[in-house]
Amino acid sequence: MTTPPRSVALLGPDVVLLAMETLGAGTATSSNTVLVVELAGAIDSDRVESALSRFLVHCPWLGGRLSRPRPWGKLRWRVPKGGPSRPPVRTERLAPGELGALVDRELVARLDPYREAPLRLTLADENGANHLVLTWAHPLMDPHGSEHLLRLLAELDEQRDGAPPWAKPPLLVAPPETRSFRERGALASRGAAQLKSLAPIPPISLAAHNGRPTGLRRHRRFRFVADPPSPDRLRRGMPWRLAVVAKAMTALWVRRGLPTDVPFLVPVSIDRRPRGEHGPVLGNYLGFHFARCQPPVDGDSARLARELRDQLADAIRGGEIEAGWAGMSFARYRPLRGMFRELPWTVAGDFCSFHFADTAVLLPDRTHLFGAPITGGYHVASVPDRPGAGIFFSRAGAVESVVVSWANDVLDDADAEALAAIIQHEMGWTVTTE
Amino acid sequence: MAAADAHPSVEVVTAAVVRFLNTEIMAASDPIAADHGLAESGVDSMALLKVLVFLEREFGIWIPDEDLTDDVITSAQTLAAYVCRDRTA
Numbered sequence: 001m002t003t004p005p006r007s008v009a010l011l012g013p014d015v016v017l018l019a020m021e022t023l024g025a026g027t028a029t030s031s032n033t034v035l036v037v038e039l040a041g042a043i044d045s046d047r048v049e050s051a052l053s054r055f056l057v058h059c060p061w062l063g064g065r066l067s068r069p070r071p072w073g074k075l076r077w078r079v080p081k082g083g084p085s086r087p088p089v090r091t092e093r094l095a096p097g098e099l100g101a102l103v104d105r106e107l108v109a110r111l112d113p114y115r116e117a118p119l120r121l122t123l124a125d126e127n128g129a130n131h132l133v134l135t136w137a138h139p140l141m142d143p144h145g146s147e148h149l150l151r152l153l154a155e156l157d158e159q160r161d162g163a164p165p166w167a168k169p170p171l172l173v174a175p176p177e178t179r180s181f182r183e184r185g186a187l188a189s190r191g192a193a194q195l196k197s198l199a200p201i202p203p204i205s206l207a208a209h210n211g212r213p214t215g216l217r218r219h220r221r222f223r224f225v226a227d228p229p230s231p232d233r234l235r236r237g238m239p240w241r242l243a244v245v246a247k248a249m250t251a252l253w254v255r256r257g258l259p260t261d262v263p264f265l266v267p268v269s270i271d272r273r274p275r276g277e278h279g280p281v282l283g284n285y286l287g288f289h290f291a292r293c294q295p296p297v298d299g300d301s302a303r304l305a306r307e308l309r310d311q312l313a314d315a316i317r318g319g320e321i322e323a324g325w326a327g328m329s330f331a332r333y334r335p336l337r338g339m340f341r342e343l344p345w346t347v348a349g350d351f352c353s354f355h356f357a358d359t360a361v362l363l364p365d366r367t368h369l370f371g372a373p374i375t376g377g378y379h380v381a382s383v384p385d386r387p388g389a390g391i392f393f394s395r396a397g398a399v400e401s402v403v404v405s406w407a408n409d410v411l412d413d414a415d416a417e418a419l420a421a422i423i424q425h426e427m428g429w430t431v432t433t434e
Numbered sequence: 435m436a437a438a439d440a441h442p443s444v445e446v447v448t449a450a451v452v453r454f455l456n457t458e459i460m461a462a463s464d465p466i467a468a469d470h471g472l473a474e475s476g477v478d479s480m481a482l483l484k485v486l487v488f489l490e491r492e493f494g495i496w497i498p499d500e501d502l503t504d505d506v507i508t509s510a511q512t513l514a515a516y517v518c519r520d521r522t523a
Contacts, residue, residue, distance in 0.1 A: 237479030275476035276464025306499050309483070316487045360478060 029215055030110035031138035034103055034380040035146045036221075037363070038396075039130040041372035043123050048132075048370060049089045051153040052121075088120035096127045100219070103133065107217040107382045107405070111137040119149075132369060142286050143359045143379045143394075144271060148278040154369045174280045177329070184326045187319075191327030192342070194320050198290050199345035203265040203353045204258055207388025207410045216408035219380050222420040224400045224429035238358050239312060241427075242268060242291055243305035245356050245391045248422035250295040252415060260295040264353040265345070267291075268312075270321055271360075287325040289315050290352075301426050355383050355390025355405075362396040376434075378403055391419065400429060447493060447514035454488045455510060468511045482507060493517050 094102060102124060111118055119136040134146055141149065152170055159165035177184065207213070246264055253260055269286040273279030289312055296304045315321055340346040362377045363369075378401035383390040388410035392403045402423055404416040411419075424431065442450075448468045456465045459481045466475050472482065490496045495517050497506070506516045 237482075239479065270480055274461035274464075275459050275478070275481055276466075277461035309499065312480070313483055313487055316484055317491075 029385070030108050030217070030382060032107050032109065032111055032135050032382050033138050033141075033143070033146070034106050034382075035134045035143065035150070036099075036103060036378055036380065037132040037134075037150065037369060037374060038376040039132060039369065039372035040375050042125060042130050043132060043370040043372050045089050045091050045123055047157050048121055048123065048153070051157040051370070052089065054156045055149075055153055088117040090120070090122055092122055092124045094124055094126040099124060099126045099129075099131060100221070103380055104216075104218055106133060106135040107219065107380065108215065109135075111135065130372060138284075138382070141282055142269075142271075142284045143357075143381075144273060144279065145281045145283070145285065146379075147363050148281045150369060151278065151363065151366055152281065154366060157370050171278070171280050173282050174285055179326075184329065187323045187326035188330045189327075191320070191323035191325070194323060195290070195327065196343060198292065199263070199265050201262055202345040202348045203350050204262050204348075205350045205353050205387030205389070206252065206256065206258070207386045207407060208348070208350055209256070209258075213385035213388070214408050215385070217382055217405065218408065218411070219403055219405040220413065220416040220420070221378055221380070222402045222404075222417075222424070223376075223432050223434070224402065224424055224427070225398050225432045225434070226400060227428060227430045237305075237309070238268065239309040240301070240305040241358050241393055242266065242308055242356055243293075243296070243301045244423050244426040245354075245419075246293055246304060247296050247299055247301050247426060248391070248419045249354055250297055250299075251422060252411075252419065253295055254297070260297050263292050263294050265290060265292055266354060266356050267352050269357050272325065287321045288328070289321050289324070291356075350386055351384075352387055354387050355381065356392070357381065357390070358393040360395065362394050376401075381405055383407060391423070399432060399434060400427070442493065442518070444511070444514050444518045447489075447517050448511050450492060451485065451489070451510040451513055454485065458488075459484060466510070469509050472507060472509055485513065489513065489517055 092102060102122070106122070111120070118140045119134065122131075122133040122135070124131040124133055132150075134150060136146060148170075155165045179187075246266070249264070250260060268289045268291050270289055271279075272285050272287050279285060291308055291311060293304055293308060293311075340351065343351075357379075359379045362379070363374060366374060368374060374396070376396040376399050378394045378396070379392055380403050381390055381392050383405050385407050388407040390405050392405065394401050394403070402420055404411065404419055406416070423429075452466065452468050455477070456462075459477060460466050460475065464475075466472075466477075472485075477485070486497055497513075497516060501516065506512055
């Protein structure tokens with residue numbers, strides 16, 4: 001006999017999850033996001049499961065929401081009618097080169113937070129190369145939250161005597177909003193007005209001419225090192241990286257015969273966490289800036305970086321990012337289709353031209369996870385059918401990772417390699433296999 | 435108020451930058467000092483841009499791209515030194 005789910009008060013990310021689930025109702029599209037950590041040793045899955053269980057004890061909200069007594073332990077979202085489900089920790093033995101295919105499967109194998117744990121951990125042994133793969137349903141966490149979760153699990157693992165490793169419980173969800181409803185409403189209205197005026201010409205994505213999407217996802221990860229090791233500050237900045245990606249995408253646009261006189265529109269995630277602390281684990285704590293630029297057919301990345309930086313400075317001056325954040329907090333409760341209907345430039349089906357993110361340094365204050373030394377890692381974001389392609393930067397130690405993700409048939413491996421080659425050249429990086 | 439002072443000293447600008455960083459950028463549990471490395475403290479390109487917009491608003495100086503060299507953006511102190519140098523140039 002199964003135990004019915006308990007009624008738990010809705011708080012913070014719970015509301016977000018429910019709202020997002022409503023928005024995605026009726027679609028089978030995965031919103032999975034993946035974090036891969038490379039390790040110089042194997043991890044015992046029992047240690048990971050034990051740390052997960054202890055995490056739920058120490059973190060009341062997730063424990064309250066997820067604790068279910070049967071059948072296998074505490075981490076359950078809801079007991080399925082069909083009986084026991086698998087714990088979200090599993091091990092995989094892979095042949096050389098199979099890790100990429102595993103991650104592609106993780107992107108597609110949709111996590112349904114109503115029927116199973118909203119995350120899963122895979123301990124993959126790829127012919128002696130060990131990886132920890134964390135997959136989660138997108139609204140549960142953002143990339144920094146996922147790293148924070150691993151950090152907390154590792155700290156619990158290291159505290160073997162059962163005592164809490166923290167003087168006070170870690171920040172699990174974003175602190176309560178202190179601004180009044182009226183103030184946030186006014187901000188949201190401003191954000192909505194700004195959003196509507198963003199793209200006088202509807203953007204075009206690579207997926208626009210791609211036929212019927214099948215929901216499959218691919219990714220390729222490219223590794224580089226900076227040469228020299230300390231490049232100038234501007235090249236480490238987000239505007240430069242976005243400019244470089246725009247240049248790489250322009251080459252693809254030209255190859256596909258897409259118009260280069262239609263400006264790119266690219267949502268750029270902005271981490272709202274105070275610097276110097278890890279911030280909340282759960283929920284999306286990212287604001288957005290919508291970057292606009294003409295595809296740089298002249299190839300001048302420096303000019304474009306300056307333009308994007310000025311645009312970002314204008315957005316800060318005008319409070320646009322904060323207004324957009326307030327707007328998003330209201331938009332969560334409305335169907336996605338309705339949101340798109342209100343944006344005149346989405347009429348052709350494209351919300352933006354492509355995705356881009358720079359997730360910065362991965363796990364900067366950890367050297368080990370569950371006893372295994374960390375040697376590298378990277379984030380892999382799933383991309384929706386439209387725009388169908390995205391490029392994501394992350395760093396671990398001296399290694400810069402560029403991950404190209406795409407919906408089936410929007411790109412192919414040769415396209416991804418061409419994109420990475422332009423990025424490598426513009427960043428002044430060299431390829432590494434370390 | 436710093437904006438009212440046509441020629442604030444390096445100390446005044448430094449104090450204003452540190453105050454801004456610690457109220458708008460850094461976590462309360464991890465305040466930054468005048469000589470702390472900005473990059474080492476987690477001040478990324480987005481956070482740095484907020485500091486530059488603050489300097490523009492408070493002291494009327496926008497630091498152009500070509501002047502954003504590593505020695506200018508090392509710390510609150512070096513940013514303040516640039517602002518005061520630019521004012522007297």
